[in-house]
Amino acid sequence: MNLRTLDLNLLVVLRQLLEDRHVSRAGEQLGMSQPAVSRALQRLRVMFDDPLLVRTSRGFDLSARAEALLPDLIHWIEDTERLVSRQSFDPATSTHVVRFYGPEPEVGWFLPPLFERMRRLAQGMVLEVKSEPRDHFDQLERGEVHFVLSPFEPSAASTAQIHSLYLAPMAFALVMNADNPLALGAISAERIAAANHGLVSLTGRGGGTVENGLLAQGYLAQGERLNQPLRLTSFTSIAAFCECSDMVFLLPKQFAEELAHGRNLVVRETPPEATTGGPQVSLYWHERFHNDPMCVWIRDQLKAVHGSTVERHGKKSSL
Known part of the structure; x- marks a missing residue:
């Protein structure tokens, strides 16, 4: 049989007929008229x-073929209903693994409160x-992780497939040895530009936030590093390096x-011009x-622990 010519609605009628063994009662359950159910039965017989359905002195009974069909028919319809129904998610019973990528500072800032909430609601x-x-x-493109926490933005080519949720601005500070000249006195953009810097490069591209900020404000000449x-x-x-x-x-x-x-280090505030943009x-x-219901739930938990946010598709959103 060519499945493209098969009216699958007839199988739903067949299940009801075989379970009720009565044309009128099946019609009532299906919301169909008795003549419509009778016509459907004729098509099913063909x-x-x-x-x-075989008429007996007690009413209709199932043929041998119908007896064999009914268990498979029930199973097929239930599987089809599960296939097209919305996926469910119960955090209290879930054993899902939720995968994040993020640099260490962002992970330490945003994920411990989420994890604490997960330990209470989804053990x-x-x-x-x-x-x-x-x-x-x-990793998002390849499906290796569910979420990325990042201060960076995706490329224009991948933006259309990526959703985002703005979480917070990043406040910066300088860390140095307590004996470093910058540890004392007023900190200016000029003094920062003259200092020796360490850089944590996660992507291997660019000179970092300080260099970009000083270039934007003219404290470094174009091409100067x-x-x-x-x-x-x-x-x-x-x-250890500091x-x-x-x-x-x-x-x-x-x-x-x-x-x-607990270390011989000093944390100093940065002037705004050093971290512009x-x-x-x-x-x-x-x-x-x-x-995905699990991912929707995770986003809701992040909103709950980090404030009310608005999601957007293709670009960042705001608090």
Whole structure:
């Protein structure tokens, strides 16, 4: 039989007929008239080349073919209903693994409150976080992670498939050895431009937020670069380098304060001109997970712990 010529609605009528063994009652359950159900039964008898319902002294009974069909028919219809129905998600019983990518400062800022909420509301779920240096958005494109926390923006080519949720602006501070000249006195853009800088480069591109800010404000000439004798791909060794050298790192303020605690380090506020146009943290996810119930729930939990936000497709949103 060619399935393209098969009226699948007839199978729904057949199930009801076989369960009720009565044309009028089946019509009532289906919201169809008795003549319409009778016509459907005639078509079904032709389709299966079998009477399906056989008249007896007690009313209709099932033919041998109908007896064999009914269990498979019930199973097929239930599977079809599950196939087209909206996927459900119950955090209390879920054992899903939700996968994030994000740099260490952003992970430490945004994800612990989310995890605390998950431990209360979804104890069977697992939070998996990747922070290794790499292109932030390739993993979304390939479906390797559900979400990316990032101060960067996707390329124009991939923006149409990526949704975003603006979370917060990034406040910056400078971290340095307590004996560094910048640790004392007023900090100006000129003094920052003259200092020796360390840079954590997650993408391997560009000179970083300080260099970009100073260039934008004219404290560095076009083509001029900050002195950056140290480039790292991880945040874990920053404190050790600062304690034994004159390196200065610009870091998210909260992360900088945690890093300096109990060490011979100083955290200094930055003048606005040094971080003009600095990044803002957003949550990103791909179109493939936009309507996934688990991912919708995770976004709702992030909103609950980090304030009311508005989602947008293709560009950042605002608080």
